Amino acid sequence: MAKSKTYNPTNPLGNTTVPAPVKPVVDDETTKEELPIEKKDTLQPVKVPCNDSAIARGKYADSIWKELDSTGTAKKRLQDSAKSGKFESAFLIKKNANNKLEAINFTTSNSSTNVAPPPTTDTLYGGAHCHNDKEGVNSQSPSDFFRLLTMFKQQKTYKADFLTTYDDSEWAIMIGDSLSAMSFINNSNYAYTTLVDTAGENINSWSHTKINPTTGKTFFEDFLKFGNDLYDQNYPYELLTAYANIYMVNKLFNTGIKVLMKVGDNFKELNVFEDDSSGEIILKIKICE
Protein backbone atom coordinates (compact mmCIF):
# COMPACT_ATOMS: atom_id res chain seq x y z
CA MET A 1 0.00 0.00 0.00
CA ALA A 2 1.41 3.35 -0.91
CA LYS A 3 1.25 6.50 1.02
CA SER A 4 -1.44 8.98 0.10
CA LYS A 5 -0.94 12.23 -1.71
CA THR A 6 1.66 14.20 0.09
CA TYR A 7 -0.10 17.41 0.99
CA ASN A 8 -3.63 17.74 2.06
CA PRO A 9 -4.39 21.33 2.96
CA THR A 10 -6.00 20.73 6.29
CA ASN A 11 -5.09 22.81 9.23
CA PRO A 12 -3.11 20.68 11.71
CA LEU A 13 -4.93 22.40 14.53
CA GLY A 14 -8.27 21.24 13.27
CA ASN A 15 -9.69 24.55 12.11
CA THR A 16 -11.79 24.40 9.02
CA THR A 17 -10.28 27.55 7.55
CA VAL A 18 -6.90 26.96 6.08
CA PRO A 19 -4.74 30.05 6.09
CA ALA A 20 -3.02 30.98 2.86
CA PRO A 21 0.53 29.68 2.75
CA VAL A 22 2.94 32.25 4.07
CA LYS A 23 5.93 33.48 2.20
CA PRO A 24 9.12 32.38 3.93
CA VAL A 25 10.43 35.04 6.23
CA VAL A 26 13.12 37.05 4.52
CA ASP A 27 16.18 37.84 6.55
CA ASP A 28 19.45 39.46 5.63
CA GLU A 29 20.79 36.26 4.21
CA THR A 30 17.82 35.34 2.10
CA THR A 31 18.33 38.45 0.03
CA LYS A 32 21.47 36.83 -1.31
CA GLU A 33 21.01 34.76 -4.40
CA GLU A 34 20.66 31.08 -3.57
CA LEU A 35 23.66 29.09 -4.60
CA PRO A 36 23.12 26.50 -7.32
CA ILE A 37 22.44 23.09 -5.88
CA GLU A 38 25.58 21.08 -5.82
CA LYS A 39 25.37 17.54 -7.15
CA LYS A 40 27.42 14.92 -5.40
CA ASP A 41 27.98 11.27 -6.08
CA THR A 42 25.64 9.34 -3.88
CA LEU A 43 26.68 6.77 -1.33
CA GLN A 44 25.96 3.14 -2.16
CA PRO A 45 25.31 0.32 0.29
CA VAL A 46 28.39 -1.49 1.49
CA LYS A 47 28.74 -4.79 -0.37
CA VAL A 48 29.14 -7.80 1.91
CA PRO A 49 29.16 -11.53 1.18
CA CYS A 50 25.76 -13.17 1.68
CA ASN A 51 25.34 -15.79 4.36
CA ASP A 52 23.61 -19.05 3.43
CA SER A 53 20.20 -17.88 4.61
CA ALA A 54 20.39 -14.68 2.60
CA ILE A 55 21.47 -16.63 -0.48
CA ALA A 56 18.52 -18.97 -0.03
CA ARG A 57 16.08 -16.08 0.36
CA GLY A 58 17.46 -14.33 -2.72
CA LYS A 59 17.14 -17.49 -4.80
CA TYR A 60 13.64 -18.14 -3.51
CA ALA A 61 12.51 -14.62 -4.41
CA ASP A 62 14.15 -14.87 -7.83
CA SER A 63 12.55 -18.22 -8.55
CA ILE A 64 9.03 -17.09 -7.61
CA TRP A 65 9.27 -13.85 -9.56
CA LYS A 66 10.70 -15.55 -12.66
CA GLU A 67 8.31 -18.48 -12.58
CA LEU A 68 5.34 -16.11 -12.75
CA ASP A 69 6.48 -15.08 -16.25
CA SER A 70 5.87 -18.59 -17.52
CA THR A 71 2.46 -19.15 -15.94
CA GLY A 72 0.48 -16.09 -16.94
CA THR A 73 0.40 -12.38 -17.64
CA ALA A 74 -0.46 -11.06 -14.19
CA LYS A 75 3.07 -9.92 -13.44
CA LYS A 76 3.25 -7.96 -16.68
CA ARG A 77 -0.14 -6.42 -15.98
CA LEU A 78 1.07 -5.43 -12.55
CA GLN A 79 4.18 -3.80 -13.98
CA ASP A 80 2.08 -1.93 -16.54
CA SER A 81 -0.29 -0.82 -13.82
CA ALA A 82 2.64 0.48 -11.76
CA LYS A 83 3.79 2.67 -14.61
CA SER A 84 0.58 3.89 -16.12
CA GLY A 85 -2.26 2.90 -13.83
CA LYS A 86 -4.10 5.22 -11.53
CA PHE A 87 -4.97 2.75 -8.79
CA GLU A 88 -3.06 -0.01 -7.07
CA SER A 89 -3.28 -3.58 -8.35
CA ALA A 90 -2.35 -6.82 -6.65
CA PHE A 91 -2.43 -10.61 -6.92
CA LEU A 92 -1.81 -13.67 -4.80
CA ILE A 93 0.55 -16.54 -5.62
CA LYS A 94 -0.33 -20.22 -5.40
CA LYS A 95 0.82 -23.45 -7.01
CA ASN A 96 -1.16 -24.75 -9.98
CA ALA A 97 -1.94 -28.37 -10.91
CA ASN A 98 1.51 -28.69 -12.49
CA ASN A 99 3.14 -27.59 -9.24
CA LYS A 100 4.13 -24.28 -10.84
CA LEU A 101 3.65 -20.93 -9.12
CA GLU A 102 0.98 -18.78 -10.69
CA ALA A 103 -0.82 -15.54 -9.93
CA ILE A 104 -4.46 -15.64 -8.91
CA ASN A 105 -7.13 -13.15 -7.91
CA PHE A 106 -5.61 -10.22 -9.79
CA THR A 107 -7.44 -7.13 -8.68
CA THR A 108 -7.29 -3.37 -9.14
CA SER A 109 -8.65 -1.24 -6.34
CA ASN A 110 -10.23 2.18 -6.63
CA SER A 111 -7.51 3.69 -4.48
CA SER A 112 -3.96 4.88 -4.98
CA THR A 113 -3.10 3.94 -1.41
CA ASN A 114 -4.66 0.56 -0.90
CA VAL A 115 -5.39 -2.78 -2.54
CA ALA A 116 -6.35 -6.23 -1.31
CA PRO A 117 -7.00 -9.23 -3.58
CA PRO A 118 -10.10 -11.25 -2.74
CA PRO A 119 -9.38 -13.92 -0.14
CA THR A 120 -9.01 -17.56 -1.14
CA THR A 121 -8.83 -20.92 0.53
CA ASP A 122 -5.85 -21.95 -1.62
CA THR A 123 -2.45 -22.48 -0.08
CA LEU A 124 -0.58 -19.27 -0.81
CA TYR A 125 3.14 -18.70 -1.26
CA GLY A 126 3.09 -14.93 -1.44
CA GLY A 127 1.58 -11.96 -3.12
CA ALA A 128 2.46 -8.89 -5.14
CA HIS A 129 1.17 -5.38 -5.57
CA CYS A 130 2.19 -2.14 -7.20
CA HIS A 131 2.67 1.48 -6.24
CA ASN A 132 1.69 3.83 -9.02
CA ASP A 133 1.18 7.09 -7.17
CA LYS A 134 4.13 9.12 -8.35
CA GLU A 135 3.85 11.37 -5.33
CA GLY A 136 3.95 8.36 -3.05
CA VAL A 137 6.72 6.02 -2.10
CA ASN A 138 8.65 3.87 -4.57
CA SER A 139 9.21 1.11 -2.02
CA GLN A 140 7.23 -0.62 0.70
CA SER A 141 5.04 1.42 2.99
CA PRO A 142 4.68 0.41 6.66
CA SER A 143 1.31 -1.19 5.89
CA ASP A 144 3.00 -3.55 3.45
CA PHE A 145 5.17 -5.02 6.20
CA PHE A 146 2.10 -5.61 8.33
CA ARG A 147 0.31 -7.24 5.43
CA LEU A 148 3.11 -9.77 5.01
CA LEU A 149 3.14 -10.51 8.73
CA THR A 150 -0.63 -10.89 8.85
CA MET A 151 -0.68 -13.25 5.89
CA PHE A 152 2.22 -15.25 7.33
CA LYS A 153 0.36 -15.57 10.60
CA GLN A 154 -2.58 -17.08 8.71
CA GLN A 155 -0.54 -19.32 6.41
CA LYS A 156 3.05 -20.21 7.17
CA THR A 157 3.71 -20.83 3.48
CA TYR A 158 3.06 -17.15 2.73
CA LYS A 159 6.60 -15.87 3.09
CA ALA A 160 7.13 -13.29 0.38
CA ASP A 161 5.48 -10.13 -0.85
CA PHE A 162 6.64 -8.46 -4.04
CA LEU A 163 6.29 -4.85 -5.03
CA THR A 164 6.72 -3.19 -8.38
CA THR A 165 6.63 0.58 -8.61
CA TYR A 166 6.14 3.45 -11.05
CA ASP A 167 9.89 3.98 -11.46
CA ASP A 168 10.57 0.29 -12.34
CA SER A 169 11.93 -0.51 -8.87
CA GLU A 170 11.14 -4.03 -7.73
CA TRP A 171 11.27 -5.19 -4.15
CA ALA A 172 10.58 -8.32 -2.17
CA ILE A 173 9.99 -8.55 1.53
CA MET A 174 10.37 -11.96 3.08
CA ILE A 175 9.96 -13.63 6.42
CA GLY A 176 13.56 -14.32 7.38
CA ASP A 177 13.06 -15.22 11.01
CA SER A 178 9.72 -16.88 11.77
CA LEU A 179 10.05 -16.65 15.54
CA SER A 180 10.77 -12.92 15.49
CA ALA A 181 7.92 -12.39 13.04
CA MET A 182 5.41 -14.21 15.24
CA SER A 183 6.70 -12.52 18.36
CA PHE A 184 6.29 -9.11 16.71
CA ILE A 185 2.85 -9.67 15.25
CA ASN A 186 1.56 -11.05 18.55
CA ASN A 187 2.95 -8.15 20.59
CA SER A 188 0.06 -5.87 21.45
CA ASN A 189 2.47 -2.95 21.94
CA TYR A 190 3.22 -3.18 18.24
CA ALA A 191 -0.34 -3.26 16.96
CA TYR A 192 -0.79 -2.02 13.40
CA THR A 193 -3.03 0.84 14.53
CA THR A 194 -0.41 1.93 17.05
CA LEU A 195 2.52 2.00 14.69
CA VAL A 196 0.88 3.17 11.49
CA ASP A 197 -1.43 6.06 10.66
CA THR A 198 -4.51 4.43 9.19
CA ALA A 199 -6.41 7.57 8.14
CA GLY A 200 -5.83 11.16 7.15
CA GLU A 201 -3.14 12.80 5.09
CA ASN A 202 -0.40 10.57 6.48
CA ILE A 203 -2.19 7.30 5.80
CA ASN A 204 0.07 4.23 5.67
CA SER A 205 2.94 6.18 7.20
CA TRP A 206 4.60 5.43 10.54
CA SER A 207 2.47 7.08 13.19
CA HIS A 208 2.80 10.85 13.46
CA THR A 209 1.07 10.86 16.85
CA LYS A 210 1.81 7.63 18.75
CA ILE A 211 4.90 7.75 20.92
CA ASN A 212 7.51 5.02 20.79
CA PRO A 213 8.05 4.19 24.47
CA THR A 214 11.70 3.40 23.82
CA THR A 215 12.65 6.77 22.36
CA GLY A 216 9.89 9.04 23.61
CA LYS A 217 9.40 10.35 20.05
CA THR A 218 6.68 9.47 17.56
CA PHE A 219 7.35 6.46 15.34
CA PHE A 220 7.44 8.82 12.37
CA GLU A 221 10.05 10.99 14.06
CA ASP A 222 12.25 7.94 14.68
CA PHE A 223 11.86 6.99 11.04
CA LEU A 224 12.55 10.53 9.88
CA LYS A 225 15.63 10.84 12.07
CA PHE A 226 17.20 7.77 10.55
CA GLY A 227 16.24 8.83 7.05
CA ASN A 228 17.87 12.20 7.65
CA ASP A 229 21.01 10.51 8.96
CA LEU A 230 21.19 8.56 5.73
CA TYR A 231 20.50 11.65 3.71
CA ASP A 232 23.33 13.48 5.45
CA GLN A 233 25.61 10.59 4.54
CA ASN A 234 24.60 11.14 0.92
CA TYR A 235 22.58 8.01 0.23
CA PRO A 236 20.38 8.46 -2.86
CA TYR A 237 17.33 10.59 -2.19
CA GLU A 238 14.98 8.22 -3.98
CA LEU A 239 15.98 5.29 -1.76
CA LEU A 240 15.86 7.00 1.63
CA THR A 241 12.36 5.80 2.46
CA ALA A 242 13.26 2.22 1.61
CA TYR A 243 16.46 2.35 3.64
CA ALA A 244 14.85 4.04 6.62
CA ASN A 245 12.13 1.38 6.60
CA ILE A 246 14.81 -1.30 6.81
CA TYR A 247 16.00 0.38 9.97
CA MET A 248 12.46 0.35 11.34
CA VAL A 249 11.66 -3.30 10.60
CA ASN A 250 15.09 -4.75 11.32
CA LYS A 251 16.62 -2.60 14.00
CA LEU A 252 13.84 -0.86 15.84
CA PHE A 253 11.19 -3.59 15.82
CA ASN A 254 13.03 -6.81 14.94
CA THR A 255 10.09 -7.97 12.84
CA GLY A 256 11.94 -10.90 11.29
CA ILE A 257 11.33 -9.38 7.85
CA LYS A 258 14.12 -9.12 5.31
CA VAL A 259 14.03 -6.52 2.54
CA LEU A 260 15.38 -7.44 -0.89
CA MET A 261 15.90 -5.02 -3.74
CA LYS A 262 16.10 -6.16 -7.34
CA VAL A 263 19.47 -5.27 -8.76
CA GLY A 264 19.87 -6.37 -12.37
CA ASP A 265 18.19 -9.77 -12.61
CA ASN A 266 18.36 -10.73 -8.96
CA PHE A 267 16.87 -9.79 -5.61
CA LYS A 268 19.55 -8.84 -3.12
CA GLU A 269 19.13 -8.50 0.61
CA LEU A 270 19.63 -5.18 2.38
CA ASN A 271 20.36 -4.64 6.02
CA VAL A 272 21.45 -1.90 8.41
CA PHE A 273 24.66 -2.15 10.38
CA GLU A 274 26.60 -0.08 12.85
CA ASP A 275 29.81 1.32 11.45
CA ASP A 276 32.19 2.42 14.21
CA SER A 277 35.26 2.87 12.03
CA SER A 278 35.20 6.63 12.56
CA GLY A 279 35.09 6.27 16.33
CA GLU A 280 31.38 7.06 16.39
CA ILE A 281 28.60 4.59 15.76
CA ILE A 282 26.91 5.42 12.47
CA LEU A 283 24.09 3.33 11.03
CA LYS A 284 24.72 2.38 7.43
CA ILE A 285 23.19 0.17 4.76
CA LYS A 286 24.72 -3.01 3.44
CA ILE A 287 23.75 -5.22 0.53
CA CYS A 288 24.74 -8.84 0.29
CA GLU A 289 26.11 -10.20 -2.95
Added chain:
Amino acid sequence: MKIAKMLIILFFFILTTIRGSSQVSDTTQYLIDSIQPKASYYVGKPFKILLDNLKIKVVYCLTIPRWDKRLKDTIQFSEILLEFYSSNELTQRMGLHIKSPAIHIKFSQSIPIPKAWFMHGGRFEKDDWDLQKERFFRNFIVGEIAIRGI
Protein backbone atom coordinates in the same frame (compact mmCIF):
# COMPACT_ATOMS: atom_id res chain seq x y z
CA MET B 1 33.09 59.49 38.60
CA LYS B 2 34.73 57.84 35.61
CA ILE B 3 35.71 54.85 37.76
CA ALA B 4 32.17 54.55 39.08
CA LYS B 5 30.82 54.59 35.54
CA MET B 6 33.27 51.91 34.49
CA LEU B 7 32.34 49.78 37.47
CA ILE B 8 28.68 50.01 36.57
CA ILE B 9 29.43 49.02 32.98
CA LEU B 10 31.61 46.16 34.22
CA PHE B 11 28.87 45.02 36.59
CA PHE B 12 26.32 44.86 33.78
CA PHE B 13 28.82 43.13 31.53
CA ILE B 14 29.47 40.44 34.16
CA LEU B 15 25.74 40.06 34.83
CA THR B 16 25.02 39.63 31.12
CA THR B 17 27.82 37.11 30.74
CA ILE B 18 26.61 35.08 33.69
CA ARG B 19 23.02 35.06 32.39
CA GLY B 20 24.13 34.16 28.90
CA SER B 21 26.21 31.24 30.00
CA SER B 22 23.98 29.96 32.78
CA GLN B 23 24.31 26.22 32.72
CA VAL B 24 21.44 23.79 32.94
CA SER B 25 22.82 20.49 34.09
CA ASP B 26 19.74 18.35 33.52
CA THR B 27 18.06 19.11 30.20
CA THR B 28 15.09 16.84 30.82
CA GLN B 29 14.40 18.32 34.23
CA TYR B 30 14.78 21.84 32.89
CA LEU B 31 12.23 21.18 30.15
CA ILE B 32 9.82 19.60 32.62
CA ASP B 33 10.20 22.34 35.23
CA SER B 34 10.59 25.43 33.11
CA ILE B 35 9.11 24.91 29.68
CA GLN B 36 6.28 22.40 30.08
CA PRO B 37 4.35 24.44 32.68
CA LYS B 38 4.62 27.55 30.51
CA ALA B 39 3.63 25.82 27.27
CA SER B 40 0.30 27.61 27.02
CA TYR B 41 2.06 30.95 27.41
CA TYR B 42 4.07 30.36 24.25
CA VAL B 43 1.09 29.22 22.18
CA GLY B 44 -0.20 31.95 19.90
CA LYS B 45 3.04 33.90 20.14
CA PRO B 46 6.00 34.11 17.77
CA PHE B 47 8.41 31.22 18.17
CA LYS B 48 11.17 33.69 19.06
CA ILE B 49 9.63 34.23 22.51
CA LEU B 50 10.34 30.61 23.38
CA LEU B 51 13.72 30.64 21.69
CA ASP B 52 14.84 33.72 23.57
CA ASN B 53 13.72 32.24 26.88
CA LEU B 54 15.44 28.91 26.39
CA LYS B 55 18.42 28.48 28.69
CA ILE B 56 19.72 25.46 26.84
CA LYS B 57 21.30 25.33 23.45
CA VAL B 58 19.33 23.79 20.62
CA VAL B 59 21.72 21.54 18.71
CA TYR B 60 19.64 19.71 16.14
CA CYS B 61 16.32 20.31 14.44
CA LEU B 62 14.13 17.69 12.84
CA THR B 63 11.90 19.44 10.32
CA ILE B 64 8.75 17.36 9.88
CA PRO B 65 8.13 16.20 7.21
CA ARG B 66 11.18 16.45 5.16
CA TRP B 67 12.50 14.20 2.49
CA ASP B 68 9.70 11.67 2.13
CA LYS B 69 7.59 14.20 0.31
CA ARG B 70 9.25 13.22 -2.85
CA LEU B 71 8.37 15.13 -5.93
CA LYS B 72 7.09 18.49 -4.88
CA ASP B 73 9.28 21.52 -5.47
CA THR B 74 7.90 23.16 -2.39
CA ILE B 75 7.21 21.20 0.74
CA GLN B 76 4.74 22.20 3.40
CA PHE B 77 5.91 22.04 6.98
CA SER B 78 4.10 22.69 10.17
CA GLU B 79 6.21 20.92 12.77
CA ILE B 80 9.76 20.91 14.05
CA LEU B 81 11.49 18.97 16.80
CA LEU B 82 14.19 20.86 18.68
CA GLU B 83 16.83 18.50 20.02
CA PHE B 84 19.64 19.08 22.47
CA TYR B 85 22.08 16.44 21.28
CA SER B 86 23.99 16.18 18.04
CA SER B 87 22.75 13.94 15.27
CA ASN B 88 25.29 11.21 16.03
CA GLU B 89 24.60 11.37 19.74
CA LEU B 90 20.88 11.03 19.08
CA THR B 91 21.39 8.01 16.83
CA GLN B 92 23.61 6.35 19.40
CA ARG B 93 21.13 7.03 22.18
CA MET B 94 18.31 5.58 20.04
CA GLY B 95 20.41 2.46 19.52
CA LEU B 96 20.99 2.17 23.25
CA HIS B 97 17.30 2.85 23.96
CA ILE B 98 18.13 6.02 25.87
CA LYS B 99 15.53 8.73 25.51
CA SER B 100 16.58 12.20 24.39
CA PRO B 101 14.48 15.17 25.48
CA ALA B 102 13.17 17.47 22.81
CA ILE B 103 10.63 20.23 22.24
CA HIS B 104 8.01 19.53 19.62
CA ILE B 105 6.61 22.66 18.02
CA LYS B 106 3.56 22.69 15.82
CA PHE B 107 3.20 26.02 14.07
CA SER B 108 -0.22 27.53 13.59
CA GLN B 109 0.00 27.29 9.82
CA SER B 110 1.89 25.47 7.11
CA ILE B 111 5.25 26.87 6.13
CA PRO B 112 6.25 26.36 2.52
CA ILE B 113 9.93 25.66 2.02
CA PRO B 114 11.58 24.95 -1.35
CA LYS B 115 12.72 21.33 -1.50
CA ALA B 116 16.04 22.54 -2.89
CA TRP B 117 16.87 24.06 0.48
CA PHE B 118 17.17 20.57 1.90
CA MET B 119 19.25 19.17 -0.92
CA HIS B 120 23.02 19.17 -1.06
CA GLY B 121 24.26 22.72 -1.14
CA GLY B 122 20.89 24.02 0.06
CA ARG B 123 20.62 26.35 3.03
CA PHE B 124 18.92 23.71 5.23
CA GLU B 125 21.05 20.82 4.04
CA LYS B 126 22.18 19.95 7.55
CA ASP B 127 19.83 19.29 10.40
CA ASP B 128 22.00 21.23 12.82
CA TRP B 129 20.21 24.15 14.42
CA ASP B 130 21.95 27.29 13.25
CA LEU B 131 21.40 31.00 12.86
CA GLN B 132 19.82 30.58 9.42
CA LYS B 133 17.16 28.23 10.78
CA GLU B 134 16.61 30.37 13.83
CA ARG B 135 16.07 33.45 11.69
CA PHE B 136 13.78 31.59 9.35
CA PHE B 137 11.48 30.11 11.97
CA ARG B 138 11.52 32.71 14.72
CA ASN B 139 8.57 34.81 13.53
CA PHE B 140 6.17 31.96 12.89
CA ILE B 141 3.37 31.59 15.39
CA VAL B 142 3.43 28.63 17.75
CA GLY B 143 0.29 26.49 17.61
CA GLU B 144 1.17 23.70 20.01
CA ILE B 145 4.11 22.73 22.20
CA ALA B 146 4.93 19.34 23.66
CA ILE B 147 7.96 17.98 25.44
CA ARG B 148 9.08 14.71 23.91
CA GLY B 149 11.60 12.07 24.88
CA ILE B 150 11.09 12.26 28.61
